[in-house]
Amino acid sequence: MEAHEHPQQTAISEIGEFGLIAHMRDTLGEPEADSVVSGVADDAAVYRVDDGQVHLLTTDMLVEGIHFDRAFMPLEHLGFKALSVNVSDIVAMNAAPRYATVSVGIPQNTSVEMVETIYEGLDQACGAYDVTIVGGDTVAAHGLTLSVSVVGAAAESDVIYREGAQVGDKVCVTGDIGASFAGLKVLLRNRERLEEEGEDFDPKLDSYSYVIRRHLAPPAQLKAIREWADAGAQPHALIDISDGLAAEVHHICEASGVGAQLYEPALPIDPETRNVATDFGEDVSVYALFGGEDYELVFTMPEDDLDALDPQTYNVVGEVVTPDDPDDPVLLQRAHGENVPLQPDGFEHFDDSPPQQ
Amino acid sequence: MEAHEHPQQTAISEIGEFGLIAHMRDTLGEPEADSVVSGVADDAAVYRVDDGQVHLLTTDMLVEGIHFDRAFMPLEHLGFKALSVNVSDIVAMNAAPRYATVSVGIPQNTSVEMVETIYEGLDQACGAYDVTIVGGDTVAAHGLTLSVSVVGAAAESDVIYREGAQVGDKVCVTGDIGASFAGLKVLLRNRERLEEEGEDFDPKLDSYSYVIRRHLAPPAQLKAIREWADAGAQPHALIDISDGLAAEVHHICEASGVGAQLYEPALPIDPETRNVATDFGEDVSVYALFGGEDYELVFTMPEDDLDALDPQTYNVVGEVVTPDDPDDPVLLQRAHGENVPLQPDGFEHFDDSPPQQ
Numbered sequence: 001m002e003a004h005e006h007p008q009q010t011a012i013s014e015i016g017e018f019g020l021i022a023h024m025r026d027t028l029g030e031p032e033a034d035s036v037v038s039g040v041a042d043d044a045a046v047y048r049v050d051d052g053q054v055h056l057l058t059t060d061m062l063v064e065g066i067h068f069d070r071a072f073m074p075l076e077h078l079g080f081k082a083l084s085v086n087v088s089d090i091v092a093m094n095a096a097p098r099y100a101t102v103s104v105g106i107p108q109n110t111s112v113e114m115v116e117t118i119y120e121g122l123d124q125a126c127g128a129y130d131v132t133i134v135g136g137d138t139v140a141a142h143g144l145t146l147s148v149s150v151v152g153a154a155a156e157s158d159v160i161y162r163e164g165a166q167v168g169d170k171v172c173v174t175g176d177i178g179a180s181f182a183g184l185k186v187l188l189r190n191r192e193r194l195e196e197e198g199e200d201f202d203p204k205l206d207s208y209s210y211v212i213r214r215h216l217a218p219p220a221q222l223k224a225i226r227e228w229a230d231a232g233a234q235p236h237a238l239i240d241i242s243d244g245l246a247a248e249v250h251h252i253c254e255a256s257g258v259g260a261q262l263y264e265p266a267l268p269i270d271p272e273t274r275n276v277a278t279d280f281g282e283d284v285s286v287y288a289l290f291g292g293e294d295y296e297l298v299f300t301m302p303e304d305d306l307d308a309l310d311p312q313t314y315n316v317v318g319e320v321v322t323p324d325d326p327d328d329p330v331l332l333q334r335a336h337g338e339n340v341p342l343q344p345d346g347f348e349h350f351d352d353s354p355p356q357q
Numbered sequence: 358m359e360a361h362e363h364p365q366q367t368a369i370s371e372i373g374e375f376g377l378i379a380h381m382r383d384t385l386g387e388p389e390a391d392s393v394v395s396g397v398a399d400d401a402a403v404y405r406v407d408d409g410q411v412h413l414l415t416t417d418m419l420v421e422g423i424h425f426d427r428a429f430m431p432l433e434h435l436g437f438k439a440l441s442v443n444v445s446d447i448v449a450m451n452a453a454p455r456y457a458t459v460s461v462g463i464p465q466n467t468s469v470e471m472v473e474t475i476y477e478g479l480d481q482a483c484g485a486y487d488v489t490i491v492g493g494d495t496v497a498a499h500g501l502t503l504s505v506s507v508v509g510a511a512a513e514s515d516v517i518y519r520e521g522a523q524v525g526d527k528v529c530v531t532g533d534i535g536a537s538f539a540g541l542k543v544l545l546r547n548r549e550r551l552e553e554e555g556e557d558f559d560p561k562l563d564s565y566s567y568v569i570r571r572h573l574a575p576p577a578q579l580k581a582i583r584e585w586a587d588a589g590a591q592p593h594a595l596i597d598i599s600d601g602l603a604a605e606v607h608h609i610c611e612a613s614g615v616g617a618q619l620y621e622p623a624l625p626i627d628p629e630t631r632n633v634a635t636d637f638g639e640d641v642s643v644y645a646l647f648g649g650e651d652y653e654l655v656f657t658m659p660e661d662d663l664d665a666l667d668p669q670t671y672n673v674v675g676e677v678v679t680p681d682d683p684d685d686p687v688l689l690q691r692a693h694g695e696n697v698p699l700q701p702d703g704f705e706h707f708d709d710s711p712p713q714q
Contacts, residue, residue, distance in 0.1 A: 009468035020495055023469060027476040033455070033489045045491030047456055047508075049406040059458040059494055061504055066497045098390070099404055101416040103504050111366035112380060119384040132390045134402030137416055138377055140423045147418055147460050147504035151404075 079121025090152035092240035105141025165237035165256035169300035181291025182276035183215030235299035259323025436478025447509035449597035462498025522594035522613035526657035538648025540572030592656035616680025
């Protein structure tokens with residue numbers, strides 16, 4: 001036998017991100033504080049601040065070269081997006097965002113004007129979402145890093161989790177999906193062409209301005225939850241689309257112990273997103289189902305309650321069902337009629353696999 | 358005249374960290390929300406959650422190669438310290454820490470076991486401070502990065518700011534100071550020797566175990582604020598020592614519109630810290646005044662109120678005074694009797710300048 005001087009080292013790739021999160025949860029154990037209503041299981045943590053009132057807390061870190069490329073991410077949009085993705089997590093619990101802290105890791109090649117531009121984007125987002133930045137930290141770093149935390153507030157009875165979906169609910173999506181991924185495709189291709197063709201390259205961004213904006217500065221759907229409150233209608237289950245519709249519907253089904261039947265022709269897709277997919281010779285449903293970063297909301301609601309909502313603000317994409325096969329809780333009826341199991345990240349079930357950023 | 362294609366770019370070094378923070382505050386403007394009691398001006402932000410009750414929010418980011426060196430920072434201590442420094446900011450407002458989020462940026466050369474070890478340190482700190490980690494984010498990054506946010510709670514009337522110091526108060530310090538800096542000196546020298554002497558090098562860490570621990574895993578002084586609550590004594594002004602005693606007393610004086618007279622012989626310094634300074638042929642008062650990262654508390658309190666406290670838990674290091682010269686609000690009476698203006702980061706007023714990490 002060999003003597004081992006060092007304890008065993010496991011590569012993170014062996015267990016994946018979700019495996020790593022499970023390890024960390026095991027290390028920390030279950031929250032002991034009675035005031036914690038919900039810990040790391042949903043989009044944001046929920047804790048009581050007063051009789052019937054809760055606060056919600058979420059955090060996200062964006063790292064240069066991993067989550068964004070400074071070559072095509074304007075810094076103002078970066079600031080806006082960093083707050084948006086956190087606000088989206090609060091909104092995805094049906095709560096109002098209130099306060100934020102922003103830590104910025106700043107590499108040496110960053111000017112004061114660049115940092116100001118990031119803060120202008122943050123300030124724009126604060127205005128859009130009625131959020132106040134109350135603190136933060138600025139430190140030196142090797143790559144530009146933004147770490148944002150947002151506190152939200154709600155009545156405890158108003159908070160909506162992933163776990164409330166009931167058989168018979170309609171599965172609905174706000175806005176349109178797949179546009180952020182289409183925007184990323186265009187931006188990546190433009191960067192490639194710029195490198196190949198140099199100054200002669202004309203990016204023709206005008207024809208793709210919607211999808212590019214959806215990728216660079218996606219808005220959080222605060223207006224949707226405000227509309228529900230005004231209409232007195234409350235979804236049973238709610239989540240935002242960061243990983244793609246397929247993954248989010250799986251999260252809802254897993255948490256709620258239900259299945260879902262989705263319909264491909266019902267997926268809400270902007271014409272510009274379709275044009276990009278056509279341009280690339282790819283299946284636009286792949287963008288919509290697996291693209292992610294749309295920050296639209298997926299919710300389930302009984303059909304009768306939907307009547308209270310403005311039909312312009314959402315699309316029904318399927319139903320909550322009792323799954324025939326618990327291993328394949330989500331089915332997708334394709335445009336040509338076939339009903340296939342939908343994997344959370346199942347590009348392989350489709351004709352083509354879009355590239356990863 | 359030259360044509361400028363690009364707007365002016367200012368190096369951050371030209372305006373410094375405090376200049377940068379001022380720029381960012383200008384960009385964001387003053388907090389508009391009525392519920393915000395105090396924004397970015399103190400150790401943590403304060404906002405109302407209920408009649409008479411406030412929450413506090415703080416965040417800190419630690420970056421590999423900037424704030425810590427993996428060569429001598431055990432990952433367990435890194436996890437402990439990342440939570441400690443945030444808890445210290447909450448404690449420095451006389452509030453109890455409650456909830457935390459932890460975002461970890463993980464470089465490729467990091468194993469599952471290494472991440473687990475960081476979380477073991479975080480879990481230890483959760484136990485020590487009665488904090489629950491309720492959420493977080495794990496992302497890929499170029500250097501190991503920990504971004505922690507902590508929410509604290511207090512009665513609004515119990516929150517202590519930097520701005521409450523009154524002429525006649527005693528200036529007090531919990532525990533001892535300068536030890537963290539002494540520990541850093543020893544660790545840096547050991548790394549240098551290890552590089553020079555290789556495996557023959559004996560670090561003799563035992564003789565410096567206290568100061569090394571104070572650098573690697575400084576505790577937040579939650580027990581001090583609990584003692585004050587039990588004793589019914591409340592400081593007028595409070596801050597924690599992250600930048601060094603001299604800087605923190607300046608912060609209190611500036612916020613409170615007062616001056617301070619400090620006494621060098623009164624600085625509480627551990628014998629081991631003195632030994633390190635002697636070893637390096639340096640002035641131990643420099644460690645205590647400018648070293649920083651002690652995470653002890655500086656507070657001002659009337660002498661009568663101090664009677665209620667256990668004299669073992671603090672040292673009086675000076676008095677709050679009306680400054681003779683507003684440009685030099687803090688004076689230090691040196692051991693040999695001379696009374697000199699103390700600069701916030703004024704190594705130049707002393708005999709030797711310790712190196713920066």
